Amino acid sequence: MSKLHTKSFKESATAYLFLLPGFILFALFIFGPLLYSLRISFFDWNVIRPERSEWIGWENYVRAFTDPIFRSAIVNTIAYTVITVTGQMTFGTLIAVLLNQDIRGRTFFRVAYYLPVITSWVIVSLLFEYMFSGQGGLVNYLLRDILHITSENIRWLADPILAFVPIDLLGIWKGVGWTAIIVLAGLQAIPEQLYEAAEVDGAGNMARFFKITLPLLRPTLVFLLVVLTIGGMNSYVSNLLLTDGGNPLDKTHFILTYMYERTFKNLEFGFGAAISSMLTVFIFIYSTLQIKLLQKPAEV
Secondary structure: OOHHHHHHHHHHHHHHHHHHHHHHHHHHHHHHHHHHHHHHOOEEOOOOOHHHOEEOOOHHHHHHHOOHHHHHHHHHHHHHHHHHHHHHHHHHHHHHHHHOOOOOOHHHHHHHHHHHHHOOHHHHHHHHHHHOOOOOOHHHHHHHHHOOOOOOOOOHHHOOOOOHHHHHHHHHHHHHHHHHHHHHHHHHOOOHHHHHHHHHOOOOHHHHHHHHHHHHHHHHHHHHHHHHHHHHHOOOHHHHHHHOOOOOOOOOOOHHHHHHHHHHHOOOHHHHHHHHHHHHHHHHHHHHHHHHHHOOOOOO
8 A cells, every 4th residue: 555545544544533423422312313213103102111012104104194283283384484584584684784884883783683593492482472462462562552553452372373473573583693694704705806896897786786795695595594494394492382382272383393292292102203204304305405506606
């Protein structure tokens, strides 16, 4: 073996040696439990005596697709994801463009917009629950007593449609700051010379935004689309606290809240594992397709 190959082998072995602890932790705490959950999904799982669990094949998966509550949870989750991801990316991009300007107090505004990101989901969920309370909430007070838009309190969280207003608003508000920071990093990586050349050619602000900024931000926006979509599909805490996990009448379930209810309240571990496995496969396929877009070079 040549000296060059020997050196290359030693460098690779050293790199893999440093990666080995991470691989071990991944196998023990992520990949291993994932495979075990997949196995459970094919059983009528007996959590007390696992050895007595009955093999039922694809029955849990068939049951999931024929369950009207699960189908409703899928629709609710997809709708929430589409609304919140669109809102976060739209407002986050606009805020990032503004924060990228040379304005007074720019650092303060960057910190202020990021504060909701580092605030606990439990705290902000309870805050929104108070704001949208059907009895004495702040939103009803503003609509009824200040703006006089309504004559009586709106029961936001008691209506299966209106309940998603605070849930969606919370999802957007909570993630806008993080989105803005990521987009801001992408904006600052764009060479200033491109804008100067476009300005010399007579391009206005809108033309420069659509012809230079957006095309060069495409990898950043695709990354955000993938990450935010995964986050939206895995939304759980806000829905659980605001609707008590599906109220009223199991109409506001998300996939994870329904999985939690069937698994830990009804002790249907096989059915819950089937739901978890389907969600995992969907997110994996979606992420793979979106990441393919990252491999295309940005063009101006």
